[in-house]
Amino acid sequence: MTPPPARRADAERSRIAVLDAALHLLGERPSAGMAAVAAAAGVTRQTVYAHFSSRDDLVTAVVDHMTEKVVQAMDAVAADAGPAPDALFRLLDATWRVSEAYPALIQLGDHPTLTERDRTRHQPIADRIAQVLQRGRDDGVFDPTPPLSWQVAAVIALSHATGEEVRADRMPAAEAQQALRSGLLRLLMPDTATSATEPP
Known part of the structure; x- marks a missing residue:
């Protein structure tokens, strides 16, 4: 029997509350367990398990939830x-x-149980990057010679590498972002255009 709409809405609100609490808690304490997540969400541990059968299941959902926030920010x-x-x-x-x-x-996004989901999870992000790159290719700003899919993959890989440098304290954030921008211009733009548009 299908639950009434009000009950389904309550369950979804409860699930989102758990996800939001877990997003913030695991962002500070990646090793936090289900009981700590329940306490942060203001619900019982049984409620958390009603939505997520295991901690791995919760971590997967949290990383998906963070990806949704990334997509919302991009939009x-x-x-x-x-x-x-x-x-x-x-x-x-x-x-x-x-x-x-x-x-x-x-780091949680690199959890072994999530590896097979990475491509699907990142697709909305890749799609938005691809739209901008295609516009640049059509306008003659970005080099149309390499495959678009290669350019998208390169942008994502370079962005991830930049973030890793910052998280490892090998580069300050501002310096890393500037290096990312310069590197992307060199990567994406025709050779004759790079020097004229590279940021100071």
């Missing part, structure tokens, strides 16, 4: 406006802000 920056390089940097800045808010969850 808020008007990536279809202005020059394509500026739009790309706005998208990446949006992802950077979410990652900075929950740095420990980046």
